Amino acid sequence: MLPLQRIIRFDLCRLSTAACVSRQIFLPFCFMKKMNASQKPISSNSVLITAQKPFGNESPAEETRQSSLGGKINEKQFQSSNEIDFPSLSVNAGSSSKGTNFGKWRKRTGSGSELRQEAVNSSELEGIASQQEEGGTGIDLELQTRPRLVNSSYHEGIVSMQESGYNGVVDVASPLVENYFPSHFGKKKVYRKNFEESNNAVDTKSSECSEGLPKHERFNICLPRLRDIKTQEILRPGMVLLKHYISLRDQIDIVETCNSLGEGPGGFYRPGYKDGAKLRLHMMCLGMNWDPQTRKYDKRHPVDNCEPPEIPLGFRLLVQRAIKDAHCLIKKDSDMVNPEDILPSMSPNVCIVNFYSIYGRLGLHQDRDESRESIRRGLPVVSLSIGDSAEFLYGDGREIDQAKKVLLESGDVLLFGGKSRMVFHGVPSIVPSSAPEPLKMKTGLRHGRLNLTFRQF
Numbered sequence: 001m002l003p004l005q006r007i008i009r010f011d012l013c014r015l016s017t018a019a020c021v022s023r024q025i026f027l028p029f030c031f032m033k034k035m036n037a038s039q040k041p042i043s044s045n046s047v048l049i050t051a052q053k054p055f056g057n058e059s060p061a062e063e064t065r066q067s068s069l070g071g072k073i074n075e076k077q078f079q080s081s082n083e084i085d086f087p088s089l090s091v092n093a094g095s096s097s098k099g100t101n102f103g104k105w106r107k108r109t110g111s112g113s114e115l116r117q118e119a120v121n122s123s124e125l126e127g128i129a130s131q132q133e134e135g136g137t138g139i140d141l142e143l144q145t146r147p148r149l150v151n152s153s154y155h156e157g158i159v160s161m162q163e164s165g166y167n168g169v170v171d172v173a174s175p176l177v178e179n180y181f182p183s184h185f186g187k188k189k190v191y192r193k194n195f196e197e198s199n200n201a202v203d204t205k206s207s208e209c210s211e212g213l214p215k216h217e218r219f220n221i222c223l224p225r226l227r228d229i230k231t232q233e234i235l236r237p238g239m240v241l242l243k244h245y246i247s248l249r250d251q252i253d254i255v256e257t258c259n260s261l262g263e264g265p266g267g268f269y270r271p272g273y274k275d276g277a278k279l280r281l282h283m284m285c286l287g288m289n290w291d292p293q294t295r296k297y298d299k300r301h302p303v304d305n306c307e308p309p310e311i312p313l314g315f316r317l318l319v320q321r322a323i324k325d326a327h328c329l330i331k332k333d334s335d336m337v338n339p340e341d342i343l344p345s346m347s348p349n350v351c352i353v354n355f356y357s358i359y360g361r362l363g364l365h366q367d368r369d370e371s372r373e374s375i376r377r378g379l380p381v382v383s384l385s386i387g388d389s390a391e392f393l394y395g396d397g398r399e400i401d402q403a404k405k406v407l408l409e410s411g412d413v414l415l416f417g418g419k420s421r422m423v424f425h426g427v428p429s430i431v432p433s434s435a436p437e438p439l440k441m442k443t444g445l446r447h448g449r450l451n452l453t454f455r456q457f
């Protein structure tokens, strides 16, 4: 048994308390017909909605909702069609209603030429929801409200809504909100399509009335954002980069999960090499422990002698989804090949979590301490990047000037297996202040980069 040593625990996140406080999204209140006197709201006009959303699972069917007040919200109120992610709700951020129409919803019903809009009371929501259940896809509930929020965040599917007027009011136009909604309402894209179709139907009608007039092009007031453009690239045989692959919500979950595991037994520490030099990063292992000094995998943490935490199920599911998507890309690239031959599947039982400060780096190396069988089969290393971006070098040898460089940004997934399993790789630098603002605000993640590499030993 190794003697237990005192270690200084490393917190990934700087502002744990602040992060806890900001875990709830405060949106202006506008509905909740179920509220009654015994259900004490956060404020007179506020309510907390929670949506238990299993990490990595996008299925709206698996969500349950309840109010902060303890009472269950009628599931039907929020259950939208399968194509619409929870909840079918959007903040009207463009104009201020000056608070006079709190509690009003605009209902858009029907599709095609039947499209109409009308204001409805929150008490009519149930009726609307049942229309949705009957299969209508052209229904939108749009929250009419002042464009001000108190705070906003999303944690494990928990969303709370609260009227503005509290300390620290921010505008909905803040990046926090801009970034929040599109990410968490991802499936709304499908919904939007439906609504656009409805709009187009109206347009067709109006163009009947204005025959001969030039058709105008649609104009988006929002520019497409880089992180919404999910590009995928085969860097070399067996090496695939999935850009902007991990949603903001999942990035937040990963940071928070790593932070809480990292504080516990087998958590983050600053490892050293045989010669006594310290690595320029903090490290924690999940599943099995890897010791950079011995270059061996072991059951126990070299510092506190504890067993490493298990790899969370959500992490493993994300890795498996990424492998599948890499396979689709390989198949698209060449129909003739079996993607398994290029990038074999694997089921991770080891995850090395590195946290690089902005001065962190990792020299060119090969990952070759996994079992002989794993390496022989070319089982891939799957690497997730979160936080500040990193320059990532890869090549066939140790010569830095011959290595290729790629930028790994927050949310990117890199896979290298098959013929690229033994590729030399390293991180020469971290790009300061490049992490997404909402990620930092919601988690308090330190400046720097979190990297998780999954392997099957």
Ligand SMILES: O=C(O)CCC(=O)C(=O)O
Binding pocket: 352, 354, 362, 367, 383, 390, 392, 425, 426, 427, 451, 453
């Ligand atoms: O941080 C990275 O992107 C690479 C990490 C790595 O190569 C390793 O942990 O073996």
Ligand SMILES: [Fe+2]
Binding pocket: 365, 366, 367, 425
């Ligand atoms: Fe590595």
